[in-house]
Structures are given as C-alpha cells and as structure tokens.
Amino acid sequence: MYNQHYITVIIPVLNEEKSIQKVLEDIPGFVDSIIISDNGSTDNTARIAESLGVQVVSEPERGYGAACLKALEHTSNRTDILVFLDGDYSDYPEEMGLLLNPIVYHNYDVVIGSRMLKAESKQHLTPVAGFGNWLSTRLIKLIWNYNFTDLGPFRAVRYSSFQKLEMQDRNFGWTIELQIKAAKHKLNAKEIPVSYRQRIGESKISGTLMGTVKAGTKILYLIFKELF
Ligand SMILES: Nc1nc2c(ncn2[C@@H]2O[C@H](COP(=O)(O)OP(=O)(O)OP(=O)(O)O)[C@@H](O)[C@H]2O)c(=O)[nH]1
Ligand SMILES: [Mg+2]
Numbered sequence: 231m232y233n234q235h236y237i238t239v240i241i242p243v244l245n246e247e248k249s250i251q252k253v254l255e256d257i258p259g260f261v262d263s264i265i266i267s268d269n270g271s272t273d274n275t276a277r278i279a280e281s282l283g284v285q286v287v288s289e290p291e292r293g294y295g296a297a298c299l300k301a302l303e304h305t306s307n308r309t310d311i312l313v314f315l316d317g318d319y320s321d322y323p324e325e326m327g328l329l330l331n332p333i334v335y336h337n338y339d340v341v342i343g344s345r346m347l348k349a350e351s352k353q354h355l356t357p358v359a360g361f362g363n364w365l366s367t368r369l370i371k372l373i374w375n376y377n378f379t380d381l382g383p384f385r386a387v388r389y390s391s392f393q394k395l396e397m398q399d400r401n402f403g404w405t406i407e408l409q410i411k412a413a414k415h416k417l418n419a420k421e422i423p424v425s426y427r428q429r430i431g432e433s434k435i436s437g438t439l440m441g442t443v444k445a446g447t448k449i450l451y452l453i454f455k456e457l458f
Pocket of ligand 2: 316318320429
C-alpha cells in the first residue's frame with residue numbers, strides 16, 4: 231500500500247531473461263501486486279519470475295497491448311493505481327513514487343514518466359524514437375490540446391479512471407491510445423521527468439528499423455483513427 235492506495239504493477243515481457251530479476255529487485259516494497267504478462271517468451275523469463283514468487287500470466291498473441299490486456303484480466307479489484315513498467319531494465323522502478331504522488335496527493339488520474347524532460351534520459355532514445363515522440367505529441371497537442379512530450383512506458387493511472395478508457399490496442403498503439411483517450415475523457419494528466427537507460431539485451435523495437443517503422447505507422451494510424 232502507498233498511503234492507503236493499493237498498487238498493481240504490470241510488466242509485459244518478451245524474452246527478458248537477462249533483465250527481469252533486476253527489474254523485480256528494484257520494485258519498491260510498498261507495491262501490493264506485480265503481474266508479469268509473458269508474451270510468448272522462448273527463454274527463461276517466466277521461470278525466473280515465478281522462482282521469485284511473482285505472478286506470471288501468459289498471452290501467446292504477440293503484442294505489447296495484448297500482453298497488457300491479459301494482465302488486466304488478472305488485476306485485483308482492490309487496485310487503486312495501476313503502474314506500467316517495461317521488463318528490459320531501461321526504466322528505474324525505484325522512481326515509482328514520483329509517478330504515484332500526483333495521483334495520491336494532487337488528484338491526478340494519469341502520470342506519464344517522460345524521458346524527454348531529462349537530458350540524461352533523452353540521450354538513450356534513438357533519434358527516430360525521439361522524432362516519433364515529438365511528432366505524435368505535437369499532433370495530440372494540436373488535436374486534443376493536451377501537453378505531452380513522450381509516449382514513455384513507465385506510467386501510473388488511477389484504476390477507476392483507467393476503466394473508463396476501454397483500452398483496445400493489442401500492440402504498439404497501446405501507449406498513445408491511453409494518452410489520447412485520457413485527453414478525450416478530459417482526465418487530469420501530467421508528466422514527470424524520469425530516468426532512462428540503455429535496455430539489457432537485444433533491442434526489439436526502437437533499436438531496429440522494422441520495429442520503429444511498424445511502431446511509428448501504428449501510432450500515426452491510431453491518432454487519425456481516434457480523430458475520426
Ligand atoms: N517488442 C516487443 N516487446 C514486447 C512484446 N510483448 C511484450 N513486450 C515487452 O514490452 C516491453 C517494451 O518492449 P521493448 O522491446 O523494450 O520496446 P522499446 O523499449 O520501444 O524498444 P527496445 O527496448 O529498444 O526494444 C518490454 O518489456 C518487452 O519485453 C512484443 O510483442 N514485442
Ligand atoms: Mg525497451
């Protein structure tokens with residue numbers, strides 16, 4: 231519990247055996263529930279997580295969004311705040327309180343950890359990812375007048391507000407869908423600068439051309455789909 235708030239952490243994973251233990255070790259002790267959503271890993275990610283006593287759910291259909299939606303099927307209704315975190319040790323789990331405080335103390339609904347608001351973090355984003363963030367957040371500002379600088383994975387959402395959003399995207403569009411729907415539902419949203427480092431293990435998305443093109447296309451498609 232964090233100031234009488236029940237915290238559930240969701241970590242989608244695909245082959246993160248080299249990093250998952252480090253991620254779990256750095257998660258603060260106040261967290262009530264951790265759900266690892268295994269997206270068809272072929273390595274030891276699930277076994278390592280289970281050996282550390284963490285709940286692992288399995289989503290065979292590839293896709294970041296699909297993995298999140300599967301974890302949400304197993305989320306306790308005692309949950310007050312959801313936290314999303316990547317499994318590649320690029321985020322700093324120990325900074326979770328920074329994301330929770332605006333929700334617990336200042337009535338915010340959505341807090342995005344921005345890597346663009348911290349020079350030491352921004353340098354670890356590929357130029358294409360940086361440009362993609364700039365373009366998509368400018369479009370959100372233009373269309374829905376909400377100020378974001380990043381589509382960062384490390385974020386916290388008040389569970390009752392989250393349920394209103396009826397999230398649907400099953401792969402790369404998840405992060406931006408949440409931010410667009412937060413704007414459309416006029417939720418109280420803000421960004422907090424967070425630390426970010428090079429991932430452990432092979433880059434799957436932002437470090438690969440195919441991954442970046444696929445993610446970029448999906449993100450732009452979602453902006454125009456939500457617009458119309
Ligand atoms: N790429 C990818 N990651 C997934 C998938 N399902 C779950 N994940 C996890 O989602 C999180 C984000 O994926 P990443 O590959 O780190 O995406 P990224 O941070 O944009 O790019 P890189 O870290 O450079 O690969 C990680 O914990 C992945 O293990 C999937 O189908 N594809
Ligand atoms: Mg990553």
